[in-house]
Amino acid sequence: MNFETLLARDAALSNRLRVAEQPGPLRNIAILFGHSGDSWFWLAGLLLTGWLGSPIWKTRAAILFVSILVTALLVLALKFAIRRRRPEGEWGQMYRKTDPHSFPSGHAARGMMLGVVAFGLGPAWFGWLLLVWGPLVGPARIAMGVHYVSDVLAGWIVGLGMGLAILGLVGQYL
Numbered sequence: 001m002n003f004e005t006l007l008a009r010d011a012a013l014s015n016r017l018r019v020a021e022q023p024g025p026l027r028n029i030a031i032l033f034g035h036s037g038d039s040w041f042w043l044a045g046l047l048l049t050g051w052l053g054s055p056i057w058k059t060r061a062a063i064l065f066v067s068i069l070v071t072a073l074l075v076l077a078l079k080f081a082i083r084r085r086r087p088e089g090e091w092g093q094m095y096r097k098t099d100p101h102s103f104p105s106g107h108a109a110r111g112m113m114l115g116v117v118a119f120g121l122g123p124a125w126f127g128w129l130l131l132v133w134g135p136l137v138g139p140a141r142i143a144m145g146v147h148y149v150s151d152v153l154a155g156w157i158v159g160l161g162m163g164l165a166i167l168g169l170v171g172q173y174l
Contacts, residue, residue: 010150014087020145021090033140036133037107042068042114060121063170064114071113071162075106078158087145105147108138108155109162116163120171134159 019027035041042064049061079101086102099106115134119127138152147155 006150010148011087014142014145014148017139017142017149018087018145019143026143030140030143033133033136034107034144034146037111037137037141039068039072039106039110042110060118060126063121063166064117067113067117067162067166068110070166071109071159072106074162075104075109075155075158078104079106084148084151087148102147102151103154104158105138105141105151105155107141108135108147108152109159111135111137112156112159113163113166114159116160117166120163120167 019030046061046065046068050058050065053061079099082103083101084103086100111134113134115127115131118130121127135156138147138155141147142149142152
C-alpha cells in the first residue's frame with residue numbers, strides 16, 4: 001500500500017466519523033470537547049489559577065502553562081514542515097483561518113500532554129480527570145471535520161512524548 005492510498009483511507013475514515021453537519025446531541029458533545037482543548041481557554045484558566053491558587057496550585061499552573069507553550073511550538077514547527085491541509089468544511093473557521101495545517105493535531109497533543117503531566121503532578125483526582133478528558137478532545141476534532149484520524153494519532157504521540165519529557169524534567173525539582 002502506497003502513501004497516497006493511506007491518505008485516501010485516512011480521509012475516508014475521517015469523513016465517516018464526521019458529525020459536523022448533523023444536528024443533534026452528538027454534534028453538541030463534539031463541539032464541547034473540540035473547543036475544550038483550545039489553548040486560550042487553558043492559558044487563561046492557568047493564569048487565573050496562578051493568581052488565585054494556593055502555592056502548590058501556582059506551581060502546577062506554571063508547569064502546565066509552560067508545557068502548553070512548549071508543546072505548541074513543537075506542533076507548529078511540525079505543521080509548517082509537513083503542511084497538510086485541513087479537511088474541507090464549514091465548522092471551525094477560526095481554526096481554518098489562523099492555522100490551515102492539520103498534521104499533527106495541536107488539540108490532541110495538548111490534551112494528551114495535559115493528561116500525562118497532570119497525572120504526574122497530582123493530585124490524583126486532577127490527574128485522572130485530565131487523563132480521561134485529554135484523549136476525548138482528538139476524536140471530537142475529527143467529528144467536527146477539522147482533523148483527520150492520522151492527525152489525532154500523531155497529536156497523541158506528540159502529547160504523550162512531551163508529557164513524559166516534561167515530567168522527566170520537572171520531576172527532579174518537585
